[in-house]
Amino acid sequence: MSLRDLYTDVILDHYKRPRNKRAVENATHAVKGHNPLCGDKLDLYIRLEGGIIADVGFTGQGCAIHTASTSMLTERVMGKPLAKVKELIDAFLAMLVESGEADEEKLGELIVLQGVRELHARIKCATLSWHTLDVALFGGGVEERTDTEGLEVGA
Ligand code: ZN
Numbered sequence: 001m002s003l004r005d006l007y008t009d010v011i012l013d014h015y016k017r018p019r020n021k022r023a024v025e026n027a028t029h030a031v032k033g034h035n036p037l038c039g040d041k042l043d044l045y046i047r048l049e050g051g052i053i054a055d056v057g058f059t060g061q062g063c064a065i066h067t068a069s070t071s072m073l074t075e076r077v078m079g080k081p082l083a084k085v086k087e088l089i090d091a092f093l094a095m096l097v098e099s100g101e102a103d104e105e106k107l108g109e110l111i112v113l114q115g116v117r118e119l120h121a122r123i124k125c126a127t128l129s130w131h132t133l134d135v136a137l138f139g140g141g142v143e144e145r146t147d148t149e150g151l152e153v154g155a
Contacts, residue, residue, distance in 0.1 A: 014071040015064040018068075018070070042132055044058050048082075086137075
């Protein structure tokens with residue numbers, strides 16, 4: 001099995017059995033995300049307690065890349081303090097949108113989504129939930145980042 005197949009398997013596993021795909025009771029944050037290029041729709045729910053993500057979940061509909069990325073996001077930020085969450089968001093967006101450099105130590109399993117960078121039209125599928133999380137917790141400041149650069153609209 002090649003590394004690429006392995007990555008595909010991880011993505012498909014999260015797509016078929018998304019983790020934390022549910023609304024969160026007593027959510028302190030609920031934010032919508034939409035990727036019109038693909039049609040991915042996201043409702044992201046977070047319950048923040050004492051600066052820690054006590055619970056996180058999502059509902060909505062989207063493609064395999066979006067669903068897998070969001071499922072992995074929820075697993076990774078569950079129980080984490082805000083500072084760690086921000087570090088992870090920045091590392092993930094750097095891998096797909098900015099420098100293209102992947103900090104494997106920080107990203108762990110999320111590295112499987114690195115290949116999406118080559119599929120320009122799908123980058124937003126992978127980053128939608130991360131931007132939405134950033135907006136929900138940190139007010140974003142990322143709404144129109146450069147992830148549409150080089151995008152083949154309609155591709
Ligand atoms: Zn998509």
